[in-house]
Amino acid sequence: MPSSASSPGPAREGKTRRAIVKLLKTEGALDSSRLARHLRLTPMAVRQHLYALQREKLVSAEERPVPLGRPAKHWHLTPEANRLFPDAYAELTLALVGAVEKAFGPAGTQRVLESRCALQQAAYRARIPASASLEEKLRELARIRTEEGYMAEVAREGDAFLFVERHCPICAAANACQGFCATELDLFRAVLGKGARVERTEHIIAGDRRCVYRVTPSSSSPSRRSKTLDQSRRRVPQKRSSTAELRGDR
Secondary structure (H helix, E strand, O other), X not given: OOEOOXXXXXXXXXXXXXXXXXXXXXXXXXXXXXXXXXHOEOHHHHHHHHHHHHHOOOEEEEEEOOOOOOOEEEEEEOHHHHHHOOOOOHHHHHHHHHHHHHHHHHHHHHHHHHHHHXXXXXXXXXXXXXXXXXXXXXXXXXXXXHHOOOOEEEEEEOOEEEEEEOOOOOHHHHHHOOHHHHHHHHHHHHHHOXXXXXXXXXXXXXXXXXXXXXXXXXXXXXXXXXXXXXXXXXXXXXXXXXXXXXXXXX
8 A cells, every 4th residue: 555654754755756756767757646656655745745856946847638637747857857866977077078178189089089988898898798699788788887877778679679778977078078979889889799780769968868779680771860860969058956865875
């Protein structure tokens, strides 16, 4: 039976709100009833937490029509909520990227990115056997990337796979230097091998909620959307502030 959580203490409130934020990050927009089922709380209790998160500008709601009755509110994270997830030392990374480009120019920055990619390839290949099946490679890659803060998972889509990353811990750096995203795509293609075609179909930097890569046998052709995403990068401003209660549990 769901609990009402009528008078929770601060620690319990923080835990519940962190759980709500994580669900919205992994599942996308949800209404209070679905959140309540996930959390085993009443919809009223969940709405109280949502309103508190809304006051902190961490969530926002949009109304969606339903077959009967009033439109339902679906809640989603705002850009402000990005600060609650690992950011891989965004300020330091941005400073270093700027310093490298100032000292060595664009060519020097590109060499640094290529060197970083080569080191990642070596580390990933040490854990992902070349003889493994494509699915085995993807699932181990998802484990590695999740350890690095990307919240990665693998799903089947017919004969292909979807490699999904729900968070980007280097988002600020990727916005400042588009080479991070280009070398990341090169990294996946190198690690998965010539037998797999990797195409990006959703991209956080382009304004999507997550990064998604469609991985198919190399005989398949890439989609038009993935070509467009690979060729253009739309910058999304990053906002940062502090919310100690929520940031404590990552």
